[in-house]
Amino acid sequence: MNWFLFNPGDFAVAFLSVLLEGIPFLLLGALISGVVDAFVSPERLSRILPRNPVAAVIISAGLGLLFPMCECGSVVVIRRFLRKGLPVGCAVSYMLGAPIVSPIVALSTYAAFRGQHPLEMTCLRLGLGFLIAVIVGLILQQIPAQSIMQTGITPEAAPAQGRGGLRVASFSEAQQSLESSLGSRLQKAIYSAATDFLDVAVFFIIGAAITSLLGTAVQRSVLDPLASNPLLAIISLMLVAIALALCSTTDAFIAATSFPSFPMTAKLAFLVFGAMFDLKLYWLYGLIFKRRVVILLGLSLFVGIALICWRLNALGF
Amino acid sequence: MTSLFTRWIPSLTLAVWSAVLLGTYFTGRLTAFLHPSFRPGVMIAGFVLAAIALLIASKPVPPECCADATCTHPLSRSKSGRWLSFLILVLPVSVAAWLSPEHFSKQAFEQRGIVTDATGLRERQPPRATPLASKSATSLASSTTDSSPVAPVLNQDAAAVSPSPVVSTTPAEPVAVATTNSSTTTGEAAIPEYLQKTPEGFVIVEVLDMLYAVQDSQLRKDFEGRTVQLIAQMMPQKAAPGGAENRFKAVRMFMTCCAADARPVATLVETSPLPELPEMTWVRIVGKATFPVENGKRAAIIQATSVEQTKPPEESMLF
Numbered sequence A: 001m002n003w004f005l006f007n008p009g010d011f012a013v014a015f016l017s018v019l020l021e022g023i024p025f026l027l028l029g030a031l032i033s034g035v036v037d038a039f040v041s042p043e044r045l046s047r048i049l050p051r052n053p054v055a056a057v058i059i060s061a062g063l064g065l066l067f068p069m070c071e072c073g074s075v076v077v078i079r080r081f082l083r084k085g086l087p088v089g090c091a092v093s094y095m096l097g098a099p100i101v102s103p104i105v106a107l108s109t110y111a112a113f114r115g116q117h118p119l120e121m122t123c124l125r126l127g128l129g130f131l132i133a134v135i136v137g138l139i140l141q142q143i144p145a146q147s148i149m150q151t152g153i154t155p156e157a158a159p160a161q162g163r164g165g166l167r168v169a170s171f172s173e174a175q176q177s178l179e180s181s182l183g184s185r186l187q188k189a190i191y192s193a194a195t196d197f198l199d200v201a202v203f204f205i206i207g208a209a210i211t212s213l214l215g216t217a218v219q220r221s222v223l224d225p226l227a228s229n230p231l232l233a234i235i236s237l238m239l240v241a242i243a244l245a246l247c248s249t250t251d252a253f254i255a256a257t258s259f260p261s262f263p264m265t266a267k268l269a270f271l272v273f274g275a276m277f278d279l280k281l282y283w284l285y286g287l288i289f290k291r292r293v294v295i296l297l298g299l300s301l302f303v304g305i306a307l308i309c310w311r312l313n314a315l316g317f
Numbered sequence B: 001m002t003s004l005f006t007r008w009i010p011s012l013t014l015a016v017w018s019a020v021l022l023g024t025y026f027t028g029r030l031t032a033f034l035h036p037s038f039r040p041g042v043m044i045a046g047f048v049l050a051a052i053a054l055l056i057a058s059k060p061v062p063p064e065c066c067a068d069a070t071c072t073h074p075l076s077r078s079k080s081g082r083w084l085s086f087l088i089l090v091l092p093v094s095v096a097a098w099l100s101p102e103h104f105s106k107q108a109f110e111q112r113g114i115v116t117d118a119t120g121l122r123e124r125q126p127p128r129a130t131p132l133a134s135k136s137a138t139s140l141a142s143s144t145t146d147s148s149p150v151a152p153v154l155n156q157d158a159a160a161v162s163p164s165p166v167v168s169t170t171p172a173e174p175v176a177v178a179t180t181n182s183s184t185t186t187g188e189a190a191i192p193e194y195l196q197k198t199p200e201g202f203v204i205v206e207v208l209d210m211l212y213a214v215q216d217s218q219l220r221k222d223f224e225g226r227t228v229q230l231i232a233q234m235m236p237q238k239a240a241p242g243g244a245e246n247r248f249k250a251v252r253m254f255m256t257c258c259a260a261d262a263r264p265v266a267t268l269v270e271t272s273p274l275p276e277l278p279e280m281t282w283v284r285i286v287g288k289a290t291f292p293v294e295n296g297k298r299a300a301i302i303q304a305t306s307v308e309q310t311k312p313p314e315e316s317m318l319f
Helices: A008-039 A042-048 A053-061 A071-083 A088-097 A103-112 A118-141 A171-179 A182-216 A220-228 A230-244 A251-258 A264-276 A279-285 A291-314 B003-026 B036-058 B079-099 B106-112 B133-139 B156-161 B207-215 B217-223
Strands: B203-205 B227-236 B247-254 B263-270 B282-290 B301-309
Touching (some): A008 A071, A008 A182, A008 A251, A008 B003, A008 B036, A008 B106, A053 A088, A103 A118, A103 A251, A118 A291, A182 A230, A182 B003, A182 B036, A182 B079, A220 A230, A230 A291, B003 B036, B003 B079, B106 B263, B203 B207, B207 B227, B207 B247, B207 B263, B227 B263
Antiparallel strands (some): B227 B247, B282 B301
């Protein structure tokens, strides 16, 4: 096979370099997620959200800038917030937006795309991620929560008592909150970060192995027919994103290094879609939403992002 | 879950990762894998992971999360999943860190396609700052240039400080051109001050400098006809029909972020007879920098006077 020549030494060099480059960002993301998980209560979040439901969805999509979360972490947090009465639209826009609209992702994307128009790629990624999170949030806001969410996730009490639709914390909750010391919260944050880190690192290692195999064993010219057709390139990288299930804090390093002949819009589709939907998230979203909703969400995101990126390609990006 | 899964396996996994990160950093092996700007992050992450590993070893992770059926850690919900994730987390990275060479093989160079034209690299390059700018600005304030010249890569130390070897597309600070510089032992015209020299007076160049000089007239003017020294790996050059048969490629890997994105770059070296050294040997080439037009295209060729085997440089990759 001329197109596939495996050399263990070359594979090891590429594999180790991707891991060494990405792990500090993965750890940073996990640590910040842990802090948010331990210190940011739904009540605190409610103080930030406006009363207007549309404005609340828009603000929620950008909350990752203040409370950054990787996609796995955001599902955990959102699940808790939904039970506390956060409106579905806000929850979904935060869930989809936070893994992309975040300072860590901006930093890692900028760093990974050094020399490949890093500023444009970072702005497009964050901008497109934000836009899609808002659109999906606004659409789901119109649908009754009970019809899309799993049993047990719907709010314990009717929302809309507090700002942004959150109910006000009960006395017992406030007391509980006062009782938990800073030390125990910090410990919780670190444990949460460590568990997230170990769990996500597994997927990152698998992704790094696949990307190193592509980068060292597969003759690059084999991928050229896919890369030369913009729509095909976009679709194929989105499918790769589903399979790799990478964390949004490190996926830019894979995108920037693995597909040199692919257009930037295909890499953008990989980065935006991959942070919102993949095999791992299909399973995680199922913990919140009914399975048919998850499938519909995945298909809508796939088609929507593919079309937007295709259009961007036609516009010369 | 037993303490094996809540204490010892997580802390051991984190300790292994910490050891890999700190080991590659403090042994200096990291230089073969990462761009300098990413290296401090590896060291910090190594220490943070070590601290978390110690914390978990002293106080296990509360098991409530992953004992819950709704836990969002898919691999932590069962014993087999935890063993599997432990093996995935520890084995590949340990083996790779232990056995990985510090450079790519010839096969990887060929697989990635050797770049001999700087136009293919330009989009990966931000504008280059002028090295020695402050020094030059005072001593050579009156110097002017008619283009947007760039300074060469010089060596890896210089590149680490000013890591953007590139043809500038916007007029930047003018490159200082020395007018009072001492002449070289080879009797050539004065060497511009910004160029680094060997004790023998040879101009130190990197492969990228030769490629960028093809594109940039000012840089080309500074190099052309001078005796230069280049350290690179040797690869054979297949002669074109009717072309010169006494040439080989001097190649280096050029990385943007990490070794995985590295691309081989090469300049031609002409010498007779061709050195009888194995392919991919590190060689020190001394010769005259020339930029002839061949088949309607300008090329960078070093007319070598000596090619000798040498040790690999401290930084095996260009950046």
